[in-house]
Amino acid sequence: MKKHFQFAAVACALGLALAGCSQTTQSDKPTEVVQQAQTVKHYDAETFFDTTSIRGSSFSPKGDKILVSSDESGIYSLYAVDVKTAKKTRLTDFQDSTYAVRYFPNDERVIFTKDSGGNERFHVYIREVDGSVKDLTPGEETRARFAGFTEDGSHFYITSNQRDAKFMDLYRVDAKSYEVTPVYQNKMGLDVGAISPDGRFIALSKNNSNKDSDVFILDTMKKTLKPELIAGKGVEATFGPETFSRDSKALYYSTNAKGEFAQIWRYDLTSGEHRLALKDDWDVNFIYFSKSGRYQVSGVNADASTKVTVIDTQTGQSIAMPSLPAGNLRGVNFSADEKTMAFYLNSDTSPNNLFVWQVGSSKASQLTNSLSAAIDQNDLVESTIVRFKSFDGLEIPGVLYKPKQANSNNKVPALVWVHGGPGGQSRTGYSAMQQHLVNHGYAIFAVNNRGSSGYGKTFFHLDDKKHGTDDLQDIVYGKKHLQSLDWVDGDKIGIMGGSYGGFMTAAALAFEPEEFKVGINIFGVTNWVRTLNSIPPWWESFKKALYDEMGDPATDGERHRAISPLFHAKNITKPLMVIQGANDPRVLQVESDELVAAVKANGVPVEYVLFDDEGHGFTKKENRIEASNAYLKFLNTYLNN
DSSP: OOOEEEEESSSSOOOOOOOOEEEEEOESSGGGOOOOOOOOOOOOOOTTTTTTTEEEEETTTTTSSSEEEETTSSOOEEEEEEEETTOOOOOOSSSOOOOEEEEEESSSEEEEOOTTTTOOOOOOEEOOOOEEEEEEOOOTTOEEEEEEEESSSSEEEEEEEEEEEEEEEEEEEEEEEEEEEEEEOOOOOEEEEEOTTTTTEEEEEEEESSSOEEEEEEESEEEEEEEEEEOOTTOOOOOEEEEEOOSSSSSEEEEEESSSSSSEEEEEEETOOOOEOOSSSSSEEEEEEEETSSSEEEEEETEEEEEEEEEEEETTEEEOOOOOOEEEEEEEEEESSSEEEEEEEEETTTTEEEEETTTOSEEEEEEOOOOOOOSOOGSSSSEEEEEEOTTTOOOEEEEEETTOOTTTTTTTTEEEEOSSSSTOOOSSOOOHHHHHHHHHTEEEEEEETTTOOOHHHHGGGGGOOOTTHHHHHHHHHHHHHHHTTTEEEEEEEEEEEEEHHHHHHHHHHHHHHHHOOOOOESSSOOOOHHHSOOOOGGGGGGGGHHHHHOTTTOOOOHHHHHGGGGGGGOOOOEEEEEEEEOOSSSSHHHHHHHHHHHHHHTTTHHHHHHHTTSSOOOHHHHHHHHHHHHHHHHHHHHHHO
């Protein structure tokens, strides 16, 4: 549901959309991405969003069902998918999205989370076998998270800020009576990262700055209940807990202390020995184990694509997977007996599809077909990873989508997409919104400007306290790269993005007013002075890291004002669209209200789309459909005219 306000000389309906990314090969030369123009069937937004988004892969105790969240009804709801028949049974039906956590270990009760209207105050819920639902963490201001089961399934853990809105305390919950017992009262600003299977050890982390974090171990058998620093002392580097070994004897943690990229290290809880467990030429993003520890699952962020590896710990070798369709593995999970593996495949031209595989067999079974049956996958576009030189010679990566109908004789308009963050990354994978735009002839270049994650810690910190300056120039030079391609219409290039990307969009129109023909600001920060003074209370544990990157409002207010588009809105002369969720706790609605009013005063076409049932992001399919259709109409009116 939305409220729609028009402030334009020529009325046009606009909307919003969210982005994903894609990839195939790497190229430094524009000529390497040139393709022959093709005839492509055009699909409307309803068809693209007929595609189902699906996530989650928790097995039921017997291994005969898989718990997922799917938006096939228009909003994320819980479903049980039968492993043999692929039949889906709907388990929840709320007005807000519900997100699957897992089945209970010994019965078919389900744990899930839900917020209210996008306010990000997620609660932990139990769905009983009879379908009744219990909120374990009630309270309008409460924010809670599931933190794991004990090995025997008799208890599980949650974190909650019910005692103090700023800090997440740890609680143990009896799996039968739901009696809640406090375990650790968090007065040090630590974050719970992992709990050992036997429930004895808790791994916590502390953000000292955006370059420096530490790992602590809390032994619950010690009366003092005082966390002990075990990694990070005297070293300016990031350290973060990942998981415990299944025998509760060791902690695996991530750190970039030994180089540009994150590695996985193993800490022996008895001897105190640290040793390298896993490294790569890119960031190792995660590691976890199957129930007995037989299988180790890890993921590497390899040039904006996640590469998942599954190791048989008995042999030390990667397991031999069966022949599968093209795509990247994600969401790998094992049944309790470790005989069956569930996973997703995702590619630029295919959304997540759920598979199950009897380990060692020659064939996997596909349980879902998420792409709309009306879409020919051959009409969709695979992306290319390209790099270009910015204003100072720094090499900047990006994810480029070239419409199939584009060539030197049929130049197409283009959009520079800026990811969220700060510190996010545009990545490969299926996006209905992006494929919709590309299908209708708009090139998209998702630039990973300096400050983006995934390219090493030096690159990540290049924009610290330089937002709206050096990073903005990377975006401008991304536009110049597009202009160097003989299949792009260099006079028809716009900019768009969400959150931090929305800020960059507004900044581009305010500080580089002649560079882009249009701008789409999706819930973007426009007044850093207000935003940094009104962050949600539950951000307290990493507020220092945020201030290290953006600047402390107590001392950097003058710079924040200087980079805030709102205070320079008089410079905006190009058509602007602003998208806002009324329940957004990060970028308050007043930010967008004020920018719209300021740009309207310039006599510039501007349209404001306010969704009254969304927050910082959009969960309802009807909103995404309406927005994507309207968005395309806006581009056809102001960019490709």
